[in-house]
Amino acid sequence: xxxxxxxxxxxxxxxxxxxxxxxxxxxxxxxxxxxxxxxxxxxxxxxxxxxxxxxxxxxxxxxxxxxxxxxxxxxxxxxxxxxxxxxxxxxxxxxxxxxxxxxxxxxxxxxxxxxxxxxxxxxxxxxxxxxxxxxxxxxxxxxxxxxxxxxxxxxxxxxxxxxxxxxxxxxxxxxxxxxxxxxxxxxxxxxxxxxxxxxxxxxxxxxxxxxxxxxxxxxxxxxxxxxxxxxxxxxxxxxxxxxxxxxxxxxxxxxxxxxxxxxxxxxxxxxxxxxxxxxxxxxxxxxxxxxxxxxxxxxxxxxxxxxxxxxxxxxxxxxxxxxxxxxxxxxxxxxxxxxxxxxxxxxxxxxxxxxxxxxxxxxx
Amino acid sequence: xxxxxxxxxxxxxxxxxxxxxxxxxxxxxxxxxxxxxxxxxxxxxxxxxxxxxxxxxxxxxxxxxxxxxxxxxxxxxxxxxxxxxxxxxxxxxxxxxxxxxxxxxxxxxxxxxxxxxxxxxxxxxxxxxxxxxxxxxxxxxxxxxxxxxxxxxxxxxxxxxxxxxxxxxxxxxxxxxxxxxxxxxxxxxxxxxxxxxxxxxxxxxxxxxxxxxxxxxxxxxxxxxxxxxxxxxxxxxxxxxxxxxxxxxxxxxxxxxxxxxxxxxxxxxxxxxxxxxxxxxxxxxxxxxxxxxxxxxxxxxxxxxxxxxxxxxxxxxxxxxxxxxxxxxxxxxxxxxxxxxxxxxxxxxxxxxxxxxxxxxxxxxxxxxxxxxxxxxxxxxxxxxxxxxxxxxxxxxxxxxxxxxxxxxxxxxxxxxxxxxxxxxxxxxxxxxxx
Numbered sequence: 018x019x020x021x022x023x024x025x026x027x028x029x030x031x032x033x034x035x036x037x038x039x040x041x042x043x044x045x046x047x048x049x050x051x052x053x054x055x056x057x058x059x060x061x062x063x064x065x066x067x068x069x070x071x072x073x074x075x076x077x078x079x080x081x082x083x084x085x086x087x088x089x090x091x092x093x094x095x096x097x098x099x100x101x102x103x104x105x106x107x108x109x110x111x112x113x114x115x116x117x118x119x120x121x122x123x124x125x126x127x128x129x130x131x132x133x134x135x136x137x138x139x140x141x142x143x144x145x146x147x148x149x150x151x152x153x154x155x156x157x158x159x160x161x162x163x164x165x166x167x168x169x170x171x172x173x174x175x176x177x178x179x180x181x182x183x184x185x186x187x188x189x190x191x192x193x194x195x196x197x198x199x200x201x202x203x204x205x206x207x208x209x210x211x212x213x214x215x216x217x218x219x220x221x222x223x224x225x226x227x228x229x230x231x232x233x234x235x236x237x238x239x240x241x242x243x244x245x246x247x248x249x250x251x252x253x254x255x256x257x258x259x260x261x262x263x264x265x266x267x268x269x270x271x272x273x274x275x276x277x278x279x280x281x282x283x284x285x286x287x288x289x290x291x292x293x294x295x296x297x298x299x300x301x302x303x304x305x306x307x308x309x310x311x312x313x314x315x316x317x318x319x320x321x322x323x324x325x326x327x328x329x330x331x332x333x334x335x336x337x338x339x340x341x342x343x344x345x346x347x348x349x350x351x352x353x354x355x356x357x358x359x360x361x362x363x364x365x366x367x368x369x370x371x372x373x374x375x376x377x378x379x380x381x
Numbered sequence: 382x383x384x385x386x387x388x389x390x391x392x393x394x395x396x397x398x399x400x401x402x403x404x405x406x407x408x409x410x411x412x413x414x415x416x417x418x419x420x421x422x423x424x425x426x427x428x429x430x431x432x433x434x435x436x437x438x439x440x441x442x443x444x445x446x447x448x449x450x451x452x453x454x455x456x457x458x459x460x461x462x463x464x465x466x467x468x469x470x471x472x473x474x475x476x477x478x479x480x481x482x483x484x485x486x487x488x489x490x491x492x493x494x495x496x497x498x499x500x501x502x503x504x505x506x507x508x509x510x511x512x513x514x515x516x517x518x519x520x521x522x523x524x525x526x527x528x529x530x531x532x533x534x535x536x537x538x539x540x541x542x543x544x545x546x547x548x549x550x551x552x553x554x555x556x557x558x559x560x561x562x563x564x565x566x567x568x569x570x571x572x573x574x575x576x577x578x579x580x581x582x583x584x585x586x587x588x589x590x591x592x593x594x595x596x597x598x599x600x601x602x603x604x605x606x607x608x609x610x611x612x613x614x615x616x617x618x619x620x621x622x623x624x625x626x627x628x629x630x631x632x633x634x635x636x637x638x639x640x641x642x643x644x645x646x647x648x649x650x651x652x653x654x655x656x657x658x659x660x661x662x663x664x665x666x667x668x669x670x671x672x673x674x675x676x677x678x679x680x681x682x683x684x685x686x687x688x689x690x691x692x693x694x695x696x697x698x699x700x701x702x703x704x705x706x707x708x709x710x711x712x713x714x715x716x717x718x719x720x721x722x723x724x725x726x727x728x729x730x731x732x733x734x735x736x737x738x739x740x741x742x743x744x745x746x747x748x749x750x751x752x753x754x755x756x757x758x759x760x761x762x763x764x765x766x767x768x769x770x771x772x773x774x775x776x777x778x779x780x781x782x783x784x785x786x787x788x789x790x791x792x793x794x795x796x797x798x799x800x801x802x803x804x805x806x807x808x809x810x811x812x813x814x815x816x
Contacts, residue, residue, distance in 0.1 A: 021701070021704035022704075022706075023705065023706065023707060023708055023718070023719075024706050024707050024718065024738060025707075025720050026707075026804070027801055027803050027804035027807060028713075028714060028715050028716055028717065028790050028803055029713060029715070029793050029794050029803060030707055030709055030714075030716065030718060031395050031396075031549065031713045031739070031790075031794060032739055032742075032794055032796075032799065033393070033794055033795050034739075035795070035797045036745075036797050037745040037748060037797050037798050037799075040748075040750075040797050089745070092745055131746075132746065133745065133746045133748070134746030134747050134749065135746065309748040309749050309750035309751070310748055311749075312749075313751070314749050314751040314754050314762060314764060314765070315754050315762070316751070316755065319751070363754060363757070363760040363762065364760050365635060365759065365760040365782060365785070366390055366622060366626075366632055366633075366635075366758060366785075367622070367633050367634035367637070368632075368634065368635070368760070369632050
């Protein structure tokens with residue numbers, strides 16, 4: 018019998034069909050609904066911003082690949098980083114800003130620490146935070162979404178709902194919750210949201226922020242579209258529910274319990290839902306906090322990490338100077354991730370409570 | 382609702398691929414032209430050859446003597462003449478001496494005699510099992526007499542038969558359960574007697590519902606005191622640690638044996654071998670092997686003498702239907718790939734797979750995704766262990782329970798970065814032990 022050429026390698030000889038690249042492309046695909054919504058409400062200019070971010074990110078990766086041992090452009094991670102940077106930009110931002118943010122993300126946040134898998138901070142977030150503090154004014158000037166353009170004066174359009182609330186609170190407004198503050202400022206709502214609000218009892222602002230009829234970054238405005246993408250990732254088993262659900266739940270709980278304090282409504286005076294659909298939280302919880310590289314490796318660690326994200330987001334939003342605070346909170350928890358991984362290890366098989374008790378008794 | 386038992390921690394769900402050989406009844410291989418009987422077919426020290434070149438041997442005659450407690454005897458699988466004693470490389474890369482036998486053209490007929498075993502004492506049973514060279518046939522090839530010798534200070538309350546066969550492709554144990562259920566169950570009762578276990582449980586995964594039904598009908602018919610438990614399909618349930626968790630909800634601590642939690646586990650094929658050894662004086666010199674995979678022309682379950690060359694098995698199954706990329710002995714998750722078709726069949730050789738390679742995906746850096754951690758049935762952090770081993774920090778890897786890794790392959794199976802995690806663990810253990 019003639020023998021064919023055979024491979025000899027270590028077991029296992031089967032592999033689940035998944036790869037780094039397929040994960041990156043799936044996550045990118047899951048962001049498509051949010052991108053499409055952003056382009057719909059903010060126009061083609063938004064698409065241009067995202068494309069510039071992606072181009073800059075992939076160009077940076079290409080250049081670094083040319084000068085290093087490994088060429089990693091096609092593992093999809095640069096595409097995803099660029100896409101995330103673009104979605105985190107205001108639609109009106111000057112085009113050099115997304116390019117700078119992407120370049121910072123790839124050159125500084127990712128490659129100075131050793132490239133994919135070795136970075137301690139989520140590159141897209143690091144890029145966004147870098148340009149946010151470098152070019153604060155253009156980064157925090159927004160435009161009205163198409164669906165509200167007629168009803169929204171320019172003065173209102175330049176700020177996000179959370180920004181408005183923040184300004185009102187620091188101006189000494191007392192005794193009103195976020196929705197009431199928005200109403201006081203004359204923030205408009207769509208007719209659709211008003212009619213849904215009437216039928217369900219939710220605030221029209223909550224409905225609008227859920228659907229995405231607000232001013233904000235290109236990819237963060239529609240919680241609905243982000244949730245669709247997030248659900249897709251969970252169904253494909255690319256991410257698990259732990260980080261997003263715990264992050265949202267802990268922020269909701271903190272806001273409900275302590276969120277009333279700045280407006281003098283006391284404990285349990287805050288709203289659980291008001292803060293969940295705003296300020297890029299969905300984008301952060303579903304797509305940024307879940308970044309594998311910068312989140313803990315164990316499920317238990319991931320839960321602790323997500324509670325931390327929720328806590329810091331709450332703290333910065335209600336007691337800090339930042340209205341949104343999602344990026345900074347996640348970055349802060351990225352820093353703590355190695356520590357979590359060091360101390361939170363899975364329970365070893367056979368290391369049961371019963372066994373430990375027995376061992377203790379024997380030692381005595 | 383009644384919950385179907387399984388183990389709780391980790392595990393993966395590979396496609397079971399048993400369809401190739403599932404319906405093929407066990408067939409006896411025609412006598413090969415030459416048999417290469419390895420003297421190290423078991424865990425422990427190799428057997429010592431009792432024959433030399435030119436000697437004649439009779440089927441069932443001992444040709445290798447166990448050397449030490451953890452060792453097993455080797456018997457002649459056929460009657461014939463010893464052609465030579467030469468060094469061979471087995472599928473798992475073990476290099477050892479082998480007795481090469483040219484079979485006679487006339488073989489003695491298989492006798493149909495059985496002795497009643499119920500009158501034999503525990504020690505007589507164990508002595509018989511030792512004499513007949515029985516080893517675990519699931520793949521680990523641990524000498525059976527060692528497993529069944531229970532220290533005085535230990536008590537066993539359950540004997541668990543492993544009919545899980547959780548490795549994809551393999552169907553040898555399934556066919557044994559379908560065709561030789563009574564012998565297997567009696568073998569289990571023999572083991573239960575030898576270990577003084579009051580309870581006998583057979584664990585079978587639910588992808589073999591007909592085998593469960595068949596075992597139950599035999600148990601009912603004969604009135605055996607045996608429970609047959611259906612288990613939810615999950616790899617690696619066929620590992621004794623996972624099997625005991627699934628059937629008895631007991632966890633074996635690190636570095637301990639099943640008997641430390643009051644149980645003994647044996648593979649269902651081993652039970653048949655034990656039955657034959659005790660009642661028919663038949664040594665373990667042949668076994669059922671699934672010859673299967675995408676590239677085998679006619680997949681079969683073959684009863685072949687130990688020492689049969691892989692090429693004879695392949696020829697019996699019609700050769701390759703297309704060129705394989707890998708030949709594997711055992712299952713695809715833990716089996717060994719090899720390249721030499723002269724490699725001989727050994728007692729632990731449960732499957733011969735000819736596999737089409739999967740599309741090559743480049744290895745990337747670890748993403749820290751945690752899938753290996755979620756998949757590890759032992760609760761290790763494979764990514765971290767691999768990093769330590771890769772950096773040469775073997776002592777640190779050992780301190781992080783590297784030795785508890787049983788190389789089941791779950792971590793490497795799920796790794797999206799395609800990091801050869803199991804390969805790393807094996808290397809780390811070898812180098813870590815040396816120091």
